[in-house]
Amino acid sequence: MKTVNINELIPGMILKDAIFNELNSIELLSSNTILTVRHIDLLKNAGISEVSICTENNQKDNFEEIRKEIEESINVKEVLTNIVNQNMKINILTGEGNKPIDEKHEKVINETKEVFNSLMISDDLDFKSIEKNVKEMLPDMIRNNDVLMRLSQLKRSDDYTFEHSLRVSILAANLAKWLGYNDAQIQEVAEAGLLFDIGKMKLPQYILKKGGKITSEELSILEKHTQLGYNILLKTKGVSSAIKYAALQHHERMDGSGYPLRLKSGQIHEYAKIVMICDIFDAMTSKKPYGKGVSKIEAAEYLNWNTDSSFDTKMVYILIHKISEYMLGKKVILNTGEAGKIVYVDVNYPTKPTLQVGSEIIDLRFEKDIKIIKIIEL
Numbered sequence: 537m538k539t540v541n542i543n544e545l546i547p548g549m550i551l552k553d554a555i556f557n558e559l560n561s562i563e564l565l566s567s568n569t570i571l572t573v574r575h576i577d578l579l580k581n582a583g584i585s586e587v588s589i590c591t592e593n594n595q596k597d598n599f600e601e602i603r604k605e606i607e608e609s610i611n612v613k614e615v616l617t618n619i620v621n622q623n624m625k626i627n628i629l630t631g632e633g634n635k636p637i638d639e640k641h642e643k644v645i646n647e648t649k650e651v652f653n654s655l656m657i658s659d660d661l662d663f664k665s666i667e668k669n670v671k672e673m674l675p676d677m678i679r680n681n682d683v684l685m686r687l688s689q690l691k692r693s694d695d696y697t698f699e700h701s702l703r704v705s706i707l708a709a710n711l712a713k714w715l716g717y718n719d720a721q722i723q724e725v726a727e728a729g730l731l732f733d734i735g736k737m738k739l740p741q742y743i744l745k746k747g748g749k750i751t752s753e754e755l756s757i758l759e760k761h762t763q764l765g766y767n768i769l770l771k772t773k774g775v776s777s778a779i780k781y782a783a784l785q786h787h788e789r790m791d792g793s794g795y796p797l798r799l800k801s802g803q804i805h806e807y808a809k810i811v812m813i814c815d816i817f818d819a820m821t822s823k824k825p826y827g828k829g830v831s832k833i834e835a836a837e838y839l840n841w842n843t844d845s846s847f848d849t850k851m852v853y854i855l856i857h858k859i860s861e862y863m864l865g866k867k868v869i870l871n872t873g874e875a876g877k878i879v880y881v882d883v884n885y886p887t888k889p890t891l892q893v894g895s896e897i898i899d900l901r902f903e904k905d906i907k908i909i910k911i912i913e914l
């Protein structure tokens with residue numbers, strides 16, 4: 537047991553003794569209470585100057601409860617208002633509706649899903665329908681730079697392959713736009729993003745939905761989807777070579793460590809380089825049937841570590857730059873139990889932004905012991 541000044545209390549510490557009010561008539565907090573931000577505020581308001589804390593296991597390993605409390609204490613209403621205002625601005629600027637893409641284009645998306653599903657029983661890909669549907673959605677896919685927010689708005693279901701392809705298509709079209717591609721190229725990249733994993737429609741569903749470890753035999757079957765997709769596209773009239781290469785080469789890596797052909801940077805098509813980055817980014821950040829994703833800045837840092845060896849440096853830099861912009865103003869929860877707001881992101885250190893915590897400014901690049909454990913994205 538030790539006595540701790542009220543200003544040095546950290547959420548997660550455990551109270552040794554119960555705390556009573558001045559007259560000792562009301563128990564404010566019982567013994568063994570795991571302190572949260574709210575409890576500490578309550579003690580401060582009650583004029584308590586110091587408390588006894590358990591010294592063993594005084595930090596709760598599982599921060600879930602504390603995190604929940606902190607999230608509740610953050611002014612969610614204020615964040616929601618900001619998002620609403622942001623969207624209203626989009627409406628005013630573009631005159632377009634603010635519905636999520638999958639709600640606004642429900643019919644077109646269901647039609648595209650049907651095109652995907654038909655490949656489970658046949659090799660005939662209705663590319664005309666893909667072209668038409670991408671064209672219809674494209675203005676909404678690339679309007680403004682709020683793509684990361686709009687990706688989070690898309691509904692999730694069991695149909696991971698299709699939904700992942702849709703998200704990759706949207707992200708890839710935006711990356712193409714940020715790279716300065718013209719309209720026809722952006723449309724082509726959006727089609728490449730939609731069709732890159734189409735070979736998976738030919739694989740046994742149990743392998744795609746299997747969580748945890750897969751056997752080496754299952755892995756070799758899984759890896760065949762690049763060749764299977766390429767074969768379907770090869771047989772389909774009207775599909776450009778760039779789209780075919782995106783399907784065949786999106787698992788190649790810059791240093792030749794990928795598959796199926798172990799190609800190196802200069803041998804990999806530009807569209808395949810775009811799609812592979814968007815594929816990894818979405819796979820890391822999305823909830824899968826067998827697990828949950830990591831935050832956008834953790835995915836950004838992974839891509840950053842692996843430029844040159846795996847991914848195109850310029851493309852990753854542009855994506856991280858956009859993620860950094862998107863993260864500005866987001867609320868975060870720290871391993872100390874405190875809540876803060878991102879005020880600056882160095883593109884070279886996306887997971888170590890500068891934060892405002894209360895009245896303090898904390899630069900995580902120089903604070904080894906402080907980490908973000910949750911970003912509240914809504």
Ligand SMILES: [Fe+2]
Nearest residue numbers: 732733786787
């Ligand atoms: Fe793939």
